[in-house]
Amino acid sequence: MKYERMPIEVDSVTDATIESLGLKIPNLTLLYNEHRGNTQLRQLIASDANVSDGDVLITSGAAGALFIIATSQLGGDGIRKQPGSATAADSHLVVVRPNYATNLETPKAIGCETTFIDVTFEAGFQPDLAEIEAAIKPNTRLVSVTCPHNPTGTSMSAEALTRLVAITKERGVLLLVDETYRDISYTPKLPVAASLADHVISVCSLSKSFGIPGIRVGWIITKNKQLQETFLAAKEQISISGSVIDEWIAEQVLSQRESILGKTQEEMKARLALVEAWISQEELLEWVKPTGGVVCFPRMKKEPARGLASFYERLLNKYGTYVGPGHWFGLSDTYFRLGYGWPSRDQLEAGMKAISQALRDEDT
Incomplete structure (x- = not known):
């Protein structure tokens, strides 16, 4: 595999602390944990997803889940082909773009043949299902x-x-749905995709919606027993099992799912309203209003003074504000990703004001 660094940026709700969650870590025995993940934790995830706990594998964040799926299903350069295995030469991926970097960079590192389905601003960033097919x-x-x-x-x-x-069922291919932001929704929440058919794989974590990326807990859900065994084998080779402490914290958090998410949902609705009010008055920007998660992807209506590179430089160095430029996601830097979940409301409003100023500022 050929690894390259990829952009990793803050894109979750405000990070929680042990104290803010009301937790006191007990005197846990620090043994090898259950390889599939703590049973009670998997049961909590399964009950929300309308699947069984045997359909859930705990991983090291969503990134770990995506790595397991890609490396086990897409093969790679230099891997000797064994019966039933995939290699870069005989496996092909169809992936919607722009996308989270792991969904693009891991298949690239493997050497997998990839077809990109680019969503567009004009289509409301909705994937064209006919194009996918x-x-x-x-x-x-x-x-x-x-x-x-x-x-x-x-x-x-x-x-x-x-x-x-x-x-995907008709065509005999697997469907991977990265649902990392599923738990924050401003429209009726969709079912967990993996609950709909046994060729579907869902990935999620506690990093984004719950604001606890530091415990590195994510999961893979699939009702396909053969896939689950493959994913478990991959996990065992990577890490054997997960962290006893991390999974205990995750269990406590998911035991309070409704309470935690209820508060977060209301706060994110309020912050989204702030962003909507700002963009409605900002004549230099346009957007497609989000329906879930804590990020949006505004587009500049025209190139800012002294060009795009100068805009991002002065936004950071002069105004102390950081956004994800479009090239991180394979698009023009006239787009940028704005996360409205992590900073405080005051910081969010200050950041939006800074963007407006930097768009008009003619300094280099």
Whole structure:
């Protein structure tokens, strides 16, 4: 595999602390944990997803889950082909772009043949299902989407998700749905995709919606028992098991799921309203309003003074404000990802004011 550094940026709700969660870590025995993950933790995840706990594998964050899926299903350069295994030469990926970096960079590192389905501002950042279907080839192994979408915060409709499940079923390919932002939704929440069919794989974590990326707990859900065994084998080779402490904290957090998410949901609605009010008055920007998550992807209506590079430089160095430029996601830097979940409300409002100033400032 050929690794390259990728952009990693803050894009979650405000980070929680042990104290803010009301937790006191007990005198845990620091043994090898259950390889699939703590049973009670998997049961909590399964009950929300409408699957069984045997359909859940705990991983090191969503990033760990995506790595396991890509490396086990897409193969790689230099891997000797064994019966039933995939290699870069005989596996093909269809992936919606822009996307979270791991969904793009890990297949690239493997050397997998990839077809990108680019969503557009004009289409409301909705994937074209006909284009996805047309991209599926005889050697396609996996179709990969995010919902809610990263970096735009848009979501597929229930009808579109159901149709995508049907398309991939009919064509005999796996469907990966990265649901990292699913727990914060401003429209009726979609079902966990993996609950809809046994060829569907869902990935999620506690990093984004719950604001605890530091414990590195994510999960893979699939009702396909053979896939689960493969994913477990991959996890065992990578880490054997997860952290006893991390999974204990995750269990306590998910035991309070409704209480924690209820407060977070209300706060994120209020912050989204602040962003909406700002963009409605900002004549230099336009957007597609998010329906989930804590990020949005505004577009500049015209290039700012002294060009795009100068804009991002003065935004950071002069105004102390940081956003994710469009090239991180394979698009023009006239787009940028704005996260409104992590800073305080005051910091968010100050950051939006700084963006408006930097768009007009003619300093280099």
